[in-house]
Amino acid sequence: MTDKANPMSKNQPFTFICSDCGRTANDMTCIRRYGSRAKQASFRISTMHQAVCDICGETKDVTELRDFFYPSERAMLYLKNYLTQGKS
Numbered sequence: 001m002t003d004k005a006n007p008m009s010k011n012q013p014f015t016f017i018c019s020d021c022g023r024t025a026n027d028m029t030c031i032r033r034y035g036s037r038a039k040q041a042s043f044r045i046s047t048m049h050q051a052v053c054d055i056c057g058e059t060k061d062v063t064e065l066r067d068f069f070y071p072s073e074r075a076m077l078y079l080k081n082y083l084t085q086g087k088s
């Protein structure tokens with residue numbers, strides 16, 4: 001049984017992302033949805049820890065998607081493809 005109303009109900013590949021990627025993905029999501037950049041860059045950077053960013057693949061301070069208002073998976077996938085081009 002799938003619940004399309006809840007975006008977190010599916011198993012998505014993005015869990016922890018760095019602030020650079022989060023802010024960019026948030027902007028991309030807002031531009032697509034509202035035609036302008038995000039009014040607020042991030043919700044609050046609450047629980048940063050060192051780990052591999054699920055978007056850029058670098059070990060940085062990362063936090064939860066919640067802190068960037070859950071950017072769309074489409075935006076995060078696009079950003080990931082862009083940032084990891086040519087890397088294996």
Ligand SMILES: [Zn+2]
Pocket residue numbers: 017018019020021022053054055056057058
């Ligand atoms: Zn990143």
